[in-house]
Amino acid sequence: MTLEVILFFVFGIVAAVTAVIMITRSNAVISALFLVLNFAALAGLYLTLNAQFIAVTQIIVYAGAIMVLFLFVLMLLRPENEKKFLELNPKIKIFAMVVSFVVFAQLAYIIFFARPSQNISKDLAKSVEAGTIEAIGRELFTNYIVPFEAAGFLLLAATIGALVLAKKKFD
Amino acid sequence: MNITIEYYLILSAFMFFVGVAGVLTRRNAIIVFMSIELMLNSANLTLVAFSSYLGNSIGQLFVFFVMTVAAAEAAVGLAIIIAIFRNKLTVNIDEINILKW
Numbered sequence: 064m065t066l067e068v069i070l071f072f073v074f075g076i077v078a079a080v081t082a083v084i085m086i087t088r089s090n091a092v093i094s095a096l097f098l099v100l101n102f103a104a105l106a107g108l109y110l111t112l113n114a115q116f117i118a119v120t121q122i123i124v125y126a127g128a129i130m131v132l133f134l135f136v137l138m139l140l141r142p143e144n145e146k147k148f149l150e151l152n153p154k155i156k157i158f159a160m161v162v163s164f165v166v167f168a169q170l171a172y173i174i175f176f177a178r179p180s181q182n183i184s185k186d187l188a189k190s191v192e193a194g195t196i197e198a199i200g201r202e203l204f205t206n207y208i209v210p211f212e213a214a215g216f217l218l219l220a221a222t223i224g225a226l227v228l229a230k231k232k233f234d
Numbered sequence: 235m236n237i238t239i240e241y242y243l244i245l246s247a248f249m250f251f252v253g254v255a256g257v258l259t260r261r262n263a264i265i266v267f268m269s270i271e272l273m274l275n276s277a278n279l280t281l282v283a284f285s286s287y288l289g290n291s292i293g294q295l296f297v298f299f300v301m302t303v304a305a306a307e308a309a310v311g312l313a314i315i316i317a318i319f320r321n322k323l324t325v326n327i328d329e330i331n332i333l334k335w
Contacts, residue, residue: 064235065235067237068235068236068237071237071241075241075245078245078249079245079248079249079252082248082249082252082253082272083252085252085256085268085269085272086252086253086255086256086259086260086265086269086272091262091264091265094265094268095264095268098268098271098272101272101275102275105275105278105279108242108245108279108282109279109282111237112242112282112283112285112286113286114282114285114286114294114297116294117278117282117294117297117298120298120301121278121301124301124304124305125271125275125301125304128305129271129304129305129308132308132309132312133264133267133268133308133312136264136312136315136316137264139316140264140315140316140319140325142262142264142324142325142326145260145261145262145265151261156258156259159255159258159259160255160258160259162258163251163254163255163258164251164255166250166251166254167247167248167250167251170243170247170250170251171244171247174240174243174244174247175240178240179239179240179243180238180239180240183239183284183287183288184287185286185287185289186289189289190286190287190289192289192291193285193286193288193289193290193291193294194285194286194291194294198291199291199294199295199298202291202292202295203295203298207295210299214299214302214303217302217303217306218302218305218306220306221305221306221307221309221310222309224309224310224313225309225310225312225313226313228310228313228314228316228317229313229316229317231320
């Protein structure tokens, strides 16, 4: 058992378990806090994949900014707790669970039988090189400068849109 | 024992499944939103896994763009939820049916 294996299983199990807890709690604030834990575990997984820049961005943007926004909205609205899982429309919910599980089974079947690792083997030096902020920044400001500017414009549009939508009066 | 790419792909598929189940079964609009974030993150995990195993940084670049879009989507979506709450005093998506006729 190398350290990589141990770290993968620790972070992977934390991510899977917190995801399940997140959708099963009736109190929305507890769900949000478990989602933060899930994002932190994902950042750890990104680190085991040598993606340093994305791991830091995950913590800052997702676990920091977006989840603070969610918690603020939860604090402002204070939604009532939901009913128990099977109290309302049990047939539709069980059907939904079955459908989503079939999707998961299909994906797992494809992954197990296609065996992408036959064709992909990890080159450690290239993998580390790909995850540095230098490599990502070089791509971002040369070949992908137009999508980068578009992303900036999208953020501006979203800021203005959120302000207008959440304003008290439309006039 | 070696961690091959299948482990990451299976974990990502499982998280996507949990997100889909959350969207389909939960009735609180904010939790539905959080499940959508979970699905976006599972897609991100796939992109980063392939990027790392192929030694190509384009996948991580796309994760960066996905994060941008997710931030914009969360801001606008939560503003819409606040606007709806102001009118109907609920975030239960079974009771929000103003577009239904």
